[in-house]
Amino acid sequence: MSYQQWRPGKRVAIAGGGPGAISTGLAFLKRGYDVRIFERQPECKAIGGAVLLSTPVLAVLRSYGMSLENVGSYTVTYFKNKAGLERLKLPFNAEVERCMGIKGWHYGVLRSSAFKKMLELVPEGVIYIDHEFAKYSELNDSVEVEFTNGKKITADILVGADGIRSKVSRQAFGDPKLFHTGIRLWLAWCDYIPGIPENYGMVSHDSQYQASFFPMLHDGKPGFEWWVVEPSWEGKLIPENPKAHLTNILKDWGQPMPRFLEVTDFDTQVYRWEIYNRPSMNKWSTGRIACVGDAVHPVSPYAAYGMGMAIEDGYYLAKSLDGVDLRDPRAVAAGFEIYEKQRVDYVNHNMEFARFLGHMFHGLPWPLAKLRDLIFDYTPALSKYLKTGYLKKAEEETMNLKELQVIKE
Template sequence: MTPRIAIAGAGLGGLTAAAALHHRGLDVQVHERGEELREQGVGMHLGPNGTRLLQRLGLGPELERSAVRPEALEIRAFHNGALVARQEMGEAWQQRFRAPYYTVHRGDLHRMLASRVPAERVHTGRELVRYEETGHGVVLHFADGTDAHADVLIGADGMHSAVRRTVAGEDTPVYSGNSALRGLADAAGLPALDPALMYMYAGPGARVLLYPVAGGRQFTFVVVTPAAEGAAESWTSAGDRTDLAAVLTGWDPAVRALADAAGEVRRWALYDREPLERWSTARTTLLGDAAHPMLPHHGQGANQAVEDAVALAVCLKEAVPGPDGIAAALHRYERARRPHTTRVQLGSRTGQQPGDAARRRLDAENVDWVLDHDAEAALTGTRDRLPRAV
């Protein structure tokens, strides 16, 4: 009998898991606390390790239309814009890692993933407040007073995960000492920047990363600065363009233009958590930020959620029927993923100092093992026989 699988959370990780499970013919239901499907945030990096898995779910043509394949990353001097170093990307990374490196608006990717999950399998307005495992499965209790029953529960409910607290207990967020101002700016308002390139500027007390999204019509910007500990573990706190102007005083005019070109500005306090010692019970497991919230310095948060989702779908598809088979599948998933994501999570804590981070980011050799990873092939041992990412 096919197990009934419930997913708490319809963010990028939850929808990727739903799409991957549905793609493999499994019975999946998604429960999202919001009243509608909506992904907050701006742009994101989609490394080859994430892209190749999404291409196998059929998203390749849509990504090619909506995302941007940056030709290069340029590091420039903060005060006059002089070129310091350049990392070729584009076709060079396509050949090197066998799949494209994209920059994409989170909302665009979220819509693509939602289109891969039948609408009747996604339930909004369902905030999970608690759940209980029984001898017959899992009972989910929602804030609206309704319940749902499943054989497996996947906690994809983000950094404040209710599922995580039950599986692993309470823990304390770890503050990095930095916060980030981030948002979108129309490319037309930044005429000195080429929308085919990514840019990094490292200056006194700040690091600025800009990269194109929405087919090159917009730039996402992330301005990382030291800050007193944030009041909330959130990426949606209000910011202001005057904050940008203050940070960028004396910088290259190409970057200072952000203060006028930016739309809504949000402040993101940069927290992560210590790696967990376990993710799973006999019927329940975690993925994405619920399992391993990480700092953004490797651009891998969403990519690791995509990897988790596909790996978990493989394990559940190949599970032996019955409760023991489910428990073994979740153990197999955790055994495959937890060491890898722990390494990425801890590695993402590097790059706190702007100058060092810029040079590390430029040298792809430091993250080859991340970008080259194939989470599906790692489980199946079929790297050479899987559909080639194109």
């Protein structure tokens, strides 16, 4: 395997070819490192339908050179019950908007559209397809990486960005002890439907299910992402007819949720996921190995943040090693420590918070679920909980990204 630019002290090998891997590669390239990304599939592509990208994620992508024009539209998010009773309107933070130069907080975008824009920023010769990671061997001042096709490469550090069943993470940290979180996600998208207000998104619940939608753009065209979350477990039967299954769930739901069923192609625009997590980790690195994204912190959809967190991880990892000679083990260890200090507690909080919400909305027995719904319908409990448990920490994290602000505090 030959490389035009592969300088000792600057060699970053990345296993995986998803958004976390591409973000990591772009962040290291911006800092003058030599990067090679190894994807096991014949091409790099994002799996799944639409995704919500938050302000800090958009700011990171902007720093790589990605234009935010036509990425998506900001969304005012309402939490409601099944009948349409408003429980909460998520507020915007005017100071975050001003400093970051991005209106709102969440932007809906088709995952493949956003990922395509990221891939366009990657120079030729960086991505190597059909390279599935097999194992690594650490040396004194480098790491040797082997692939199942028999190829080998010597790098200074190896980044595991190879997903929830990461082979890099498994070798580095052992059995991930994956467990089913008790929920199943049906994630879908469709073209624009007239009559729904602009910049309007809804997260709604009854005693068992969540049904939600956000506006989004796909290839610059307006549309919607919508999803349903239901209770699930390991081995639960998969419906033979997903459309009939979801129609039954949504048949008494307040508008506009039932409308999405009729304009969605269930063969190409609907994705089903059983949601798995792993116990929270305190360390995401060892020796010359560090991991990002699902390889160390798979996230429940209740965080609406999985792809975004992986993108952020890559940015923070490269920032923590900025200017470091990667042959120096002590300098690498210090950089990894900075990365973990900035990310681990914050990400674990979001991962655990999302998992708790999933259990609270889909795992409570009927009497407790009824009591929960009464509290959320007629008290400000949900509003206070989301503002302190999610928004406050996310806004603080965003304001700490001073180098990405367009207007300084």
